[in-house]
Amino acid sequence: MAVKVVDASALAALLFDEPEAQDVAGRLEDGHLVAPALLSFEIASVCLTKLRNNPKQREALLAAFALYARMPIEIVEVDHADTLQLAEALGLSSYDAAYLWLAQKLAAELVTLDRKLQTAGADDSAR
Numbered sequence: 001m002a003v004k005v006v007d008a009s010a011l012a013a014l015l016f017d018e019p020e021a022q023d024v025a026g027r028l029e030d031g032h033l034v035a036p037a038l039l040s041f042e043i044a045s046v047c048l049t050k051l052r053n054n055p056k057q058r059e060a061l062l063a064a065f066a067l068y069a070r071m072p073i074e075i076v077e078v079d080h081a082d083t084l085q086l087a088e089a090l091g092l093s094s095y096d097a098a099y100l101w102l103a104q105k106l107a108a109e110l111v112t113l114d115r116k117l118q119t120a121g122a123d124d125s126a127r
Contacts, residue, residue, distance in 0.1 A: 003108040004031035006073065007099040008042035008110045011035075015064045016050060017042070020113055027111045034106060036098040040075075043068050046098040078102055090120040 012115060013020040014028070047065040051058060051103035078098045087097035096117045103121065110121050 001030060001032045003106050004028060004033055005099055005103040005106065005108050005110045006033050006035050006039075006040055007096075007110070007112040007114065007117065008046060009117075011039065011043060011068070011071075011073075012046040013113055015067055016046070016061065017064070024111065024113070029107075031109075031111075032073070034076055034102065034108065035073050036078045036102055037075050038095055038098060039073070040068075040118040042095070076102060078105075092117065092120055096120070 004027070010020075010024045010027070011016065014024045043065070047061055050061050054061065070123070078101055080094075083094055083097040083101045086092070086101050087094045090097065090100070092100065096114065099110060099112065100117060100121050102108070112118050112121075
């Protein structure tokens with residue numbers, strides 16, 4: 001089973017049934033999912049934004065958020081000094097760098113919908 005690092009953009013698309021959900025599901029299929037601890041905060045933040053923007057969908061959004069707790073995602077600590085250097089070198093946020101650092105550390109596929117992060121990961125692995 002391949003290890004796959006999943007970021008908040010990809011997981012939110014899956015949980016909240018965004019247009020990219022099917023693509024993300026295919027990319028995550030048969031993977032051992034891993035993410036840094038900040039994933040939980042980011043998913044909660046996405047849900048909160050959706051709740052504020054779509055109050056009539058409250059029950060559906062909370063039900064989707066509840067699915068997150070049942071997902072088999074291994075949470076892994078990252079080296080913050082290393083992620084800071086990576087963020088600085090690649091022009092990423094420290095949050096995005098945490099996902100990229102973890103993918104590099106585990107030699108895993110990074111599943112993201114964030115184009116800047118995807119490009120930075122591809123560019124950095126080509127070095």
